[in-house]
Amino acid sequence: MKKIQKNIRQKINKEITCYEWHSSIVLEGIVDSWDDVVKAGKLAANKGYKGVVNKIEVKNLSIPDIKKPLLKDNYLHGKKVDVLIIGGGIIGCAIARELSKWDISILIIEKEEDLAMHTSSRNDGMIHPGILPKPGTKKAIFNVRGNKLYSKVTKELDVPFRRIGSLMLFEGNYMKLLLPYIKLRAKQNRVEGIQYLSADAIRKRVPAITKDISGGIFVPTTGILSPYKMTIAYGENAVLNGAEISFNTIALSMKKEHESIKAVQTNRGTIYPNLVINAAGVYSDKIAEMAGDQFFTIHPRKGQTIILDKKKGKLIDIVIAKSSLRKSTRSNTKGGGIVKTIDGNILVGPDAYEQPYREDYTTTRENIENIMKKHFPLIPQLSPKDVINYFAGIRAATYEEDFIVEKSEYVENLIHAAGIQSPGLASAPAIAEEIEKITINVLNDIQEVKPKENWNPIRKGIPQLNKMNKYERDRLIKERPDYGIIICRCEEISKGEIIDSIKSPIPAKSIDAIKRRVRPGMGRCQGGFCLPLVSKIIEEETELDMLSITKKGNKSQILSKETKEPDFDNEGGEASGDI
Numbered sequence: 395m396k397k398i399q400k401n402i403r404q405k406i407n408k409e410i411t412c413y414e415w416h417s418s419i420v421l422e423g424i425v426d427s428w429d430d431v432v433k434a435g436k437l438a439a440n441k442g443y444k445g446v447v448n449k450i451e452v453k454n455l456s457i458p459d460i461k462k463p464l465l466k467d468n469y470l471h472g473k474k475v476d477v478l479i480i481g482g483g484i485i486g487c488a489i490a491r492e493l494s495k496w497d498i499s500i501l502i503i504e505k506e507e508d509l510a511m512h513t514s515s516r517n518d519g520m521i522h523p524g525i526l527p528k529p530g531t532k533k534a535i536f537n538v539r540g541n542k543l544y545s546k547v548t549k550e551l552d553v554p555f556r557r558i559g560s561l562m563l564f565e566g567n568y569m570k571l572l573l574p575y576i577k578l579r580a581k582q583n584r585v586e587g588i589q590y591l592s593a594d595a596i597r598k599r600v601p602a603i604t605k606d607i608s609g610g611i612f613v614p615t616t617g618i619l620s621p622y623k624m625t626i627a628y629g630e631n632a633v634l635n636g637a638e639i640s641f642n643t644i645a646l647s648m649k650k651e652h653e654s655i656k657a658v659q660t661n662r663g664t665i666y667p668n669l670v671i672n673a674a675g676v677y678s679d680k681i682a683e684m685a686g687d688q689f690f691t692i693h694p695r696k697g698q699t700i701i702l703d704k705k706k707g708k709l710i711d712i713v714i715a716k717s718s719l720r721k722s723t724r725s726n727t728k729g730g731g732i733v734k735t736i737d738g739n740i741l742v743g744p745d746a747y748e749q750p751y752r753e754d755y756t757t758t759r760e761n762i763e764n765i766m767k768k769h770f771p772l773i774p775q776l777s778p779k780d781v782i783n784y785f786a787g788i789r790a791a792t793y794e795e796d797f798i799v800e801k802s803e804y805v806e807n808l809i810h811a812a813g814i815q816s817p818g819l820a821s822a823p824a825i826a827e828e829i830e831k832i833t834i835n836v837l838n839d840i841q842e843v844k845p846k847e848n849w850n851p852i853r854k855g856i857p858q859l860n861k862m863n864k865y866e867r868d869r870l871i872k873e874r875p876d877y878g879i880i881i882c883r884c885e886e887i888s889k890g891e892i893i894d895s896i897k898s899p900i901p902a903k904s905i906d907a908i909k910r911r912v913r914p915g916m917g918r919c920q921g922g923f924c925l926p927l928v929s930k931i932i933e934e935e936t937e938l939d940m941l942s943i944t945k946k947g948n949k950s951q952i953l954s955k956e957t958k959e960p961d962f963d964n965e966g967g968e969a970s971g972d973i
């Protein structure tokens with residue numbers, strides 16, 4: 395302890411204090427910059443303590459509190475459940491689905507108005523093969539197993555998934571030195587089928603690639619899917635099997651007795667769970683703190699990504715990234731690459747920057763330009779004109795840089811699925827499987843737990859008109875004429891798909907919730923044409939009127955007041971221009 399404190403004081407600030415609590419190391423003090431906070435945390439990490447609790451503050455920096463739902467009522471007051479899951483991202487939803495195999499009551503609380511509104515919709519949708527994580531870490535184990543499980547679970551849940559493979563590209567012959575190292579990593583992590591390809595073989599596979607490539611490694615198990623569709627599919631299957639979800643519901647505090655959580659206070663009343671699962675993403679350390687079990691700290695790491703037009707999607711049908719020895723050994727690099735998406739676009743990025751803010755998703759010109767400068771040269775036909783949008787996501791990094799998937803050491807009925815940064819999407823099915831095992835073990839000590847007799851692993855997705863041939867379309871349109879009315883021209887999304895998303899097991903009620911399920915507004919015009927038409931369909935199919943329709947819940951109404959009589963008589967998909 396003294397040695398760590400001395401090191402931090404020498405390198406950062408003389409006033410920093412370190413002490414031990416619950417076998418973790420706690421850091422306290424005040425420094426001048428956020429970079430110093432992160433640096434201190436890193437200096438204390440992996441030095442024999444269970445985790446780093448970094449309470450160092452930055453002079454004159456105030457970090458905003460968690461964004462809370464506006465809603466306040468008693469809808470959940472007094473509710474008793476066997477399992478309470480905090481967080482409706484890919485991790486919380488995958489866990490709920492696996493647990494729904496058991497005859498227990500499950501409730502997910504999610505502070506937003508829909509699933510997948512934070513990191514689980516703000517990533518590259520890549521199902522990593524599992525070469526990069528350090529052998530033996532939870533990241534490595536869950537990534538490789540999760541990757542395998544996706545073949546089965548995407549079939550069961552009817553989520554489009556393709557194993558398109560990835561290329562780790564070498565620039566310059568000296569990079570061949572990396573080959574034995576990567577092969578060893580693959581062997582240690584049990585990633586199968588990797589193969590060295592010469593520059594010619596690579597160009598045969600991806601003709602658009604730059605001539606500057608000297609060779610590379612092909613990894614066949616890399617996959618792609620839509621991360622938000624996957625999250626929603628997990629959530630829907632859980633709900634169809636009896637789990638409940640309460641949106642706009644935030645865990646605010648907990649009441650404990652004898653090292654056991656007795657009650658969780660929310661903005662919608664007090665819930666009485668037998669067991670709590672912490673799947674709160676970037677706030678997972680705050681949930682641990684509420685339960686008196688904070689042994690780790692999340693330091694938010696932002697990543698920005700560029701979305702390119704589908705017309706350039708034809709250039710590649712694979713994931714590509716330049717390799718470097720540094721990148722494969724450090725998890726917090728500004729790596730990224732070029733990723734073909736399951737819907738035909740190309741994503742470029744992400745980068746990686748430490749920031750104190752957990753929900754600040756702004757993008758900057760500098761970062762976007764750097765991403766283009768770094769990755770565009772790999773495919774010379776890419777140009778800034780192909781960019782249709784950018785987004786940012788926040789990784790829930792711990793100082794140990796590994797996932798936390800375990801029962802709490804000190805709180806009897808608390809399980810953590812925390813610090814799930816990349817490759818958390820790829821690892822989700824395996825993390826859920828592990829949490830299911832732990833949960834059933836813990837519950838068995840509290841109550842009788844039996845498998846559900848009529849558990850149904852199958853969930854049917856919404857038909858995708860733009861993926862159908864002429865005959866399939868004709869048949870569907872005959873049955874459901876709404877599928878013959880195109881609402882989003884860029885993405886070819888029909889009125890039928892939008893209605894089905896509104897009437898799905900977890901009904902979509904906002905513009906973005908519909909976008910996450912069936913994509914209107916995801917194309918080149920980014921909703922410029924279809925937004926009023928989608929709003930009209932929401933008004934027709936729900937209890938909401940035009941003025942209360944939101945982009946993403948809370949106070950994100952699109953219209954503020956009526957200016958003249960609306961004219962929505964034109965059913966043919968033409969915007970009236972009145973709103």
Ligand SMILES: Cc1cc2nc3c(=O)[nH]c(=O)nc-3n(C[C@H](O)[C@H](O)[C@H](O)COP(=O)(O)OP(=O)(O)OC[C@H]3O[C@@H](n4cnc5c(N)ncnc54)[C@H](O)[C@@H]3O)c2cc1C
Nearest residue numbers: 481483485505513514517520645675697787817818819820
């Ligand atoms: C830029 C970027 C790119 C990435 N690319 C990939 C990739 O290609 N492949 C891959 O495998 N991984 C990738 N990842 C990582 C992956 O996205 C995450 O690991 C994963 O989404 C984490 O899911 P989660 O459910 O833990 O968190 P989240 O999706 O953030 O879900 C947590 C939820 O908890 C809710 N919540 C928080 N606090 C409370 C509270 N008090 N009460 C109620 N609800 C609460 C939040 O609203 C949120 O919805 C990427 C990450 C980033 C940032």
